[in-house]
Amino acid sequence: MPHAPHPLDADAVRAWCALALDALGGAREEIDAINVYPVADGDTGTNLYLTVESAARAVDAVFDAHATTGPGSRPGLAEAVRAMAHGALIGARGNSGTILAQLLRGMAEVLAATAATGAQEAGDDATLLRRALRRAVESAYEGVARPVEGTVLSVATAAAEAAEVTPGDGPAVARAAHEGALTALAATPCQLEVLGRAGVVDAGGKGLVEVLGALAAALAGGPGAARPTAAPARGAHDWLAGGCPAEAGGPDVPAGDGPAFEVIYLLEADDAAVARLRARLDALGESLVVVGGDGLWNVHVHVDDAGAAVEAGIDAGRPYRVRITHFGAAATERTRVHEPVQRAVVAVVPGEGLAALCAEAGATVVRVRPGEPPASGELVQAVRRANAREVVLLPNDADLRHTAAAAAEQARAEGVRVALIPTRSPVQGIAALAVHESARRFDEDVVAMTSAAGATRHAELVVAERQSWTMAGVCQAGDVLGLIDGDVAVIGAELAATAETVLDRMLAAGGEMVTLVLGADVPEAVADRLQRHVRGGHLAVDTVVYRGGQHAARLIIGVE
Template sequence: MPQPLDADAVRTWCALALDALGRAREEIDAINVYPVADGDTGTNLYLTVESAARAVDAVFDGHATTGPGSRPGLAEAVRAMAHGALIGARGNSGTILAQLLRGMAEVLAAAGDEEHREAGAALLGRALRRAVESAYEGVARPVEGTVLTVAAAAADAASAVAGDAAAVARAAHERARTALQDTPGQLEVLGRAGVVDAGGKGLVEVLGALVAALSGATTGREAAAAGPPATRAWQAEGCPADLGDTPSAGGGPAFEVIYLLDADDDAVARLRTRLDALGESLVVVGGDGLWNVHVHVDDAGAAVEAGIDAGRPHRVRITHFGGAREERTRVPEPAQRAVVAVVPGEGLATLCAEAGATVVAVRPGEQPACGELVEAIRRAHAREVVLLPNDADLRHTAAAAAEQARAEGVRVALIPTRSPVQGIAALAVHENARRFDEDVVAMTSAAGATRYAELTVAERQSWTMAGVCQAGDVLGLIDGDVAVIGTDLAATARTVLDRMLAAGGEMVTLVLGEGVPDAVADGLRRHVRRGHLAVDTVVYHGGQRSAPLLIGIE
């Protein structure tokens, strides 16, 4: 029985779309050849919709606490869906899907719930049209034969149908399926590979879930039965044909950079121009002060710096394409080995990414969930993965992520690094040419030989192993324990260095936090040179907010 286009329908849609993408994820990953043949489009779309579904569930859960029968309206539900997709968007296709959902939400949330019940069909048609316009606005250089083409075809069909909302959704879905089959003839790389567009395939799954939700389906099995199965335009074994010399097969940028950005519209307009000159596959979506930025570049640091100039970037994710950009004749096989590193600042994220690691950047006070680490391991697209949590508090989460990835067939070695400086030391000796076990032993040895310290600022009065500290005091923690209490960052750091170097050392690593001037590092470098002539000092601008200074001694 047809269902009204209301908050319950949105919640059901999210759940069914997540279920559909979960079932189709591997299939979509297998046909992912554009814009980069890195085999993760299905996973990225799944994670994007998962974030949207969580946001909608949270709205319903919030209303449930206010009393029996309290439920959100359509406007609140669609805004939550769009916001959840925006903050959780992954990859090129996930970012575009987030903008499609945002465009729909603009129309659906603008009208009252009663209007939606009376004219759901017309509103849904307008919402799909606005979704397409919004998505094209977000993509710097739109390419036909992609998810954009499929979305545009769906919107055209929706605008031409009368009836209830379910009929409009059904027309959009059917036209999207037809448009998907046409994509190999519109985009050369798809035609050579013998596949349809992966992002477009994902959108067809999402629209199929919308049909099911508005038709009264409540389970994934019902959703799958809501319409005839889409015919495949790719090879039966899911293995594309010879790609030849295609844009995605070689010569492209080395990094994918994604981050959320707090910025105003004028700053984002300038950012678009700057990033467009730096790389390709640029997608900037969002609004109302919060944006999701996606770009492929050779200089990951420059892309992040552009975001810093425009506003406040956070949740920075940098992926090194590695073998995905090497010339090949088939869909890329997983790389033999990769490193996944968790880091607390943009500068450290860039440093580790340039060393070849897949990076999970975290904000102050936040810890990545097990699922986020598993997704990063998948994103690394390798048979063997070394996981560097770089935080003692992450050991259990990292262990659970490693175990889950192993169940998926990835060989994972967890090196229990407790500080980013230990992770830097491990990365410095990483060599893909070695046997996996030998590489893990070398990296573990380098991390274990690195004593670590951090300087932070006390938030309140408390007892420590070094005595009572007051709010605002500078605390010097050595191997996780408070060893020095001071009032000045540089002076406290000198005391910490002296204590650590008393036990010997050959190399000092200083990682400056956000806003810490170079003069602090210069002074500490001179201090080390005066007391320990044989000790070298290296300085990195980490950009972390959690600790003004990190210290490592090898």
Template structure:
């Protein structure tokens, strides 16, 4: 029996789409050859829709507490917002924009067949607006075909369920054609991975509105001959189809951005000059930015100039892009505060998981980072005592997928840096675990932070605005200025000895702080060396490590 397109249908759509992508995730990952063959399109789409589903459930819970029921606008708006803030990768970011395009229509509509047709058309158009260099034979083409099929289904007797089913079938037909539209797909004998995910998403919508079970999933590998019109012959380099060189930038940078809409055109222009696969989606002051670059720091700095970037994620592709990501023997995954440390870890060959203040990564994000490392063995550095259980859960899930994971007991980013410095893939797994654990344990750590309110501490009562010096997690010093407090903390830490001081400066650190502290260490502790790193915007004002 057909179901109306209302808030309940949106809720069911999220659940059914999540189930569908959960079933298809590994198959979609396996055919991911464009724009980067990193085997994570299915995972990214799943995590994006998972975020959308959580937002819809939160909207329903909020209305239940108020004794009201959500309307279509509430539910579809929550779905789009959840996808925006949780979008992962190129494909997830595009799907987030597609949902936002649908919301622009459905938020002011009645859920009729005509409204759904208009919403699908707006969704397809909005995805082209979000992508800097649209390429045919991708999810963009599939979205357009779905909208066109929905429009062809117009008629007095066609309800929303019929429109959704037509869109799903049009998307399936278009997906089969993608190997003949994009050369890299034709050479690999696969359809577009992002388009495959969109077919699953539209199939879930059609199932919810019609109450029927969709047909068997479209073949995603060309084991059997594709339709004659698909044409799998090599059509030349990808660039000829309007794309960029697939042997390009080495980093994927994603972040949420709070910025005035007027600042976004300049941001797009600057990021387009830095790399490729640029997708900027959102609006009304909140944006999701995705780009592939060689200079990850410059991509983040561009966001800082435009507004306030947060939830920054930097993924290292691991060198030259290949058709199939090569499995390495061992890798390191590290949670780090601030883009500067994330870039430092990425340059050292680790997979960083950047963490913004008050926004710790979920276990699913850590599992995804472990998968992206493409290694049989992984050293996981949580670098925060509050993430111990989250990291343990991620490690356990990764082990069920056949990855050997060791959770190195690091409680601070400086301990993580010490562990990373002695990491040696050439020795045995157990020996590497022991060496990295020993290096972390031999590193005392401190953090300087500003007190937000009056409170009792181990060092006495602090007032709002005081500088707190935390040593090994406990407040040990209360001061009035960052430099003086840092010197006191260094004296206390070095009183027990030490050979190396690591200073990680955040964006709040005053100019000249590093020079003054280096000089202070030289004068007071002659045999101690000092190394300085830029932690970036979201790092604490100062992190200190003593080895």
């Protein structure tokens, strides 16, 4: 039974994100495998997936926020597309992910402006979509310092051109864009010789085809529209076997012998500073893409001097979420052949000290950066990196429950046996790792680790950022909050004294071992004072101290 067409509204944007994420999840390995340009580092599919996952998460957050204001409250189109574009911008990974973020931003500019002014008329989704796709291409070319044809840019251009000449409603225009992108994708090996030699189409363009197919499906009202109605476009090998069109045969752009590092960061800066930054980075390296606007930018460049690229960002404004990847090391790790081990543990941790502690215990570690929770794709990558037939996943954060569950489900679909232990704190993860024995049967090991984690009560000491109501009363900005098992139980003025109160409350219910994990800037004197406090009031209780290095929680406490 055919699906009813869906109007171009906030629900369609949410469905688009979800369908695109699903499509990229299914195509990720194939896209990674054909990634030969601009660097053959085999991660384009993964980068695109993580970029769209960030966009989808931002759109879901807008819907969730409206749900708390009352039944029936929903975001408008403008709010949804802005969230999508912002999420993609802050979560963009790699060269293709950064360009995709700019394509989405260009579309959002048109869709949000039209929706905000009320200029969109019923049945005029087709015109709006044509304008949005045209603007997407313009903005993408603006963001790329040295555009190369035969890449995702060519595929995006063909999609917009096909939309321009197609009559009909919104779903028809979206379907035409998808089919135009498919045809352009098959021609990319004739436009870029490095693709032709490898016998593959452009990896970023392949990812964009999946995203546009998801758009067509969302507007048609169901995933069935993701398939084109026209005859399938010829694949790369078909084009090469039949000969490239006379006008094709683009430049031989070498791949794999370029700069050593990929540098990506978010940047808060004004337009004038970004213009200077573009010129400076263009002289330093290649594959330069600077996207964004309104004071927030995503900067991507390949360079030999990673420090100079970051320094340029510091001179321009405030760079953060800096990621530096060494291409040689990344490629070596991806191509090295390992015999899978039987069992591994993947642990998510928020600080350098905790990461070192878990790694020393044999875990594959996912490090949480301040203010940047990991996406499910990062956890899946860690499971793959562990290269084991059986994996125990420790999220160590209550807020990562759904993310970890999604990662576990995807890893299971890839044939890995995964057990998710819902650890809510790093101290529960430490307790689980302490009893882990890979020689046991998998189920027995999981039960033992789950039991150890569940027997560990946890607390955190954090500093309040603003005045607010809590279960312990009203707190003021700067107060120290003691959270026991996730709920505010104590409000104090000073870290050590508040921690003593928290410890007394936790130990009142019994305990044999106290674990103290110190935050990044907490002096050892605090740990010494708390150890004396435990010895003075609880003689049978042992205390162990770790320098965790985490930023959000000044102190993490575990009681077993």
